[in-house]
Amino acid sequence: MDLNVKTLYLVGGIVMACGAGAALLTWYHHRDAPGLRAWATALLLSCLGALILRFPDAASSTWIVLAANAVIVAGFAVLWTGARQFNNDRLDARRFLLLVLAIVVAYIAVCGVAQLVGAGRNAASTPFSLFLGLLSSGAAYEVWQGRHRDGLTTRLPTALSLAGLGLARLVRAATLALQSAEWLPPGEVAELHPFTLYATIVFVLATTYGLVLMANESAIRRDAELFAGR
Numbered sequence: 001m002d003l004n005v006k007t008l009y010l011v012g013g014i015v016m017a018c019g020a021g022a023a024l025l026t027w028y029h030h031r032d033a034p035g036l037r038a039w040a041t042a043l044l045l046s047c048l049g050a051l052i053l054r055f056p057d058a059a060s061s062t063w064i065v066l067a068a069n070a071v072i073v074a075g076f077a078v079l080w081t082g083a084r085q086f087n088n089d090r091l092d093a094r095r096f097l098l099l100v101l102a103i104v105v106a107y108i109a110v111c112g113v114a115q116l117v118g119a120g121r122n123a124a125s126t127p128f129s130l131f132l133g134l135l136s137s138g139a140a141y142e143v144w145q146g147r148h149r150d151g152l153t154t155r156l157p158t159a160l161s162l163a164g165l166g167l168a169r170l171v172r173a174a175t176l177a178l179q180s181a182e183w184l185p186p187g188e189v190a191e192l193h194p195f196t197l198y199a200t201i202v203f204v205l206a207t208t209y210g211l212v213l214m215a216n217e218s219a220i221r222r223d224a225e226l227f228a229g230r
Contacts, residue, residue, distance in 0.1 A: 015201050019207075023211060024040045026211070042079040069125075073107045083143055114126060127173075158207060158213070159210075175192050
């Protein structure tokens with residue numbers, strides 16, 4: 001199967017924008033639904049990062065690429081931190097922002113170390129995929145842990161979708177790291193990239209759908225409890 005990377009990036013941008021809209025619209029009708037605002041924020045910041053990469057000088061500027069990636073990492077940090085605080089019943093805005101900032105600073109620091117050890121063009125890309133993979137996996141864990149709060153059956157497919165997203169990004173990080181270590185030829189890494197990108201798009205869609213299902217299931221249960229109490 002021949003997958004065009006540029007087409008996949010375009011499709012990914014459309015999917016993220018539509019996913020953010022669907023998440024925000026669902027949250028508007030179900031304000032207490034878990035994860036929707038955080039997921040919408042992650043997708044919107046990902047769209048912003050993608051737009052930054054469209055700047056004319058982006059391809060030749062390490063700083064523009066780093067800034068764009070940092071914006072996307074911040075979005076997924078919001079996703080993980082939001083899910084974590086929701087489960088802990090501690091909606092502390094100051095702690096929330098500090099934790100997101102700390103993750104972004106850690107990403108930039110890791111990129112700096114990668115540059116110093118000679119990672120070359122992969123100095124920003126490898127930590128980027130690594131952080132997205134870890135944050136998505138962490139969000140998957142938090143979504144699954146939240147079953148102790150409400151027992152929503154739709155938490156399982158949502159958590160699996162986030163875990164799949166995390167795995168796709170970790171595979172991408174691993175292949176880039178192996179390329180930097182000269183254990184994999186650049187040609188093989190380039191051939192694998194469209195498939196990890198395609199998997200990312202699929203799991204973004206699945207996660208959006210899962211969070212919407214969670215909101216609907218929560219609303220149905222709440223309505224059933226209200227009618228039962230009458």
